[in-house]
Amino acid sequence: MIMGQKRAVKQIIGKTFIEIADAIKSGEFGEKIRIGLTILGSEHGTENLVKGAEIAAKKGENFDIVLIGPKVDTYLEIVEVESEKDMHKKMEELLDSGYIKACVTMHYSFPVGVSTVGRVITPGYGKEMFIGTTTGTSSVNRTEAMVKNALYGIITAKAMGIENPTVGILNVDGARQVERALKELRDNGYNINFAESMRSDGGAIMRGNDLLAGTADVMVIDTLTGNIMMKVFSSFTTGGSYEGLGYGYGPGVGEDYDKIILILSRASGIPVVSNALSYAAKVTKGKILEIAKEEFEKAKKAKLDEILKHLRKDYKKETESEEGVVAPSKEVVTGSISGIDIMDLEAAVKVLWKTGIYAESGMGCTGPIVLVNEERIDIATEVLAKAGFIEKERDIC
Incomplete structure (x- = not known):
């Protein structure tokens, strides 16, 4: 009996040390980071955002939350501003100073070249999937934008701990051109792990079935369609007025973009607000900005710029x-x-x-x-x- 108890104690101690080691390795152990949340602009009111933040804070995920907006009744830290315009200005100040490492917000305009990677839970198998991309625009050339969207999705998935994410291309206009460009990039030395469609003919071009099943870790899509898909995935159980599922529209990613700003919809509900804050903390701890730099360097060595230039050859945006x-x-x-x-x-x-x-x-x-x-x-x-x-x-x- 005593020997059995000793063995059990040793197992508990061993498990504890393993958990501590894993926490140190993942960055969960150590100094907390601060994640901002702007609290003006929701269609469901400020209380909706604050409640989501309080739920996220209670999850014990080792990050603090800083609210940016008017004074409200909460135990969370608040940086007070009174208007949306001042709110985003203050948000950028806090990011630039390093006081917060990332921020979740709404109604924010990214420069062309930056777009967001959403994270959804598919209804078929409850699988998480990244949608590249969902707001902003990677390029004014649709096909070029989708090639960049694939990179943005890979970057985000890697920041979330997926070392070799599978990539699928939704069957929309330009999908075949995008596939050829990405395969050329792969053949030039940039690693892309293409997914296989669940349909009998397979291939990296994904059907609607694959979208629902989450066949690929990263689903490449044009931003406007991606935005619609985010809304469908997040609010198909509520009739559209309340986004209750998923993690929001995700971080803005782009070459040389140096801020971690994640987007919510004005219709995002409490669960999505909470999840978006966790998403922000994880991509921050996953060093998304460093990964973006590394991935762009690899892609450029594989002649990304030449491939994109070729895609633009028939696109005349200047007279x-x-x-x-x-x-x-x-x-x-x-x-x-x-x-x-x-x-x-x-x-x-x-x-x-x-x-x-x-x-x-x-x-x-x-x-x-x-x-x-x-x-x-x-x-x-x-x-x-x-x-x-x-x-x-x-x-x-």
Whole structure:
């Protein structure tokens, strides 16, 4: 009896040491990191976001949560601001200073070249799957964007601890071109582990069945379709008004992008808010920014730039009159003009440059946007309307 008890104690001690070693290796053991959450803008109210944050804080996942927004009744730390505009400005300040390592937010405009990798739970087998991508835009060229989306998905999956994620390409317009480009990248030395469709004919091109079953770890898709899929996966049990499943729209990924900002929908409910904060902590501890740098270096050695250039060869986003147009002096661009077709986005920016208005392209709440200084919105709108890029009455996000 005594020998049996000693053996049991030794097993418990051994298991404890293994768990401690695993925790140290994974980064779960040691100094806590801070993850931010902006708390204005939800269709379900501020309380919805705060409740999700409090649930995440109680999970014991070794990270602290910093709320950014108006004063509310909570035990969590709050950095007080009163408006959405000030909220995002404060969020960026906290990220730049390193006080928070990542932030979860809504209604945030990424620059073109950055898009988010969502994380869902498939209804078929309850499998987690990454959707690359779900908000923002990786490129104004659809096919090029999807190739980049594959890289973004791989980067995120690796940050989440999947060493060799399987990659599938959803059967949408351009899927075959994307497949050829990715296989060329693989043949040039960049490792891509292609998934096989569950359908009898197999292959890396995924059907709707594969989307539901979670056949691939990373499902490559154009961003607008990916955004729709996120909404379907997260709210198919609620009728659409409340997103109750999954982990949100994920971190913005892009070459040389140096912030960890994850996106929620205004319709995201308490469970998704909680999960998104955990997602943010895990990709941060998984060193997503370092992995992104490493993966882009590997991909470029495998001639990524040449492959993307070839994809663009028939895509003319600049006319002869746009050649040589130089951007005016850079200004703070917090005003946005939407209603512009993504295929015209870069041309619209250059039209403004020609008139001396500094502008940048981006992706906003309703799609592509042109960003200009707040004081120049009216004149910029007139210029774009006259040039035929938008209707005369500006579409405001």
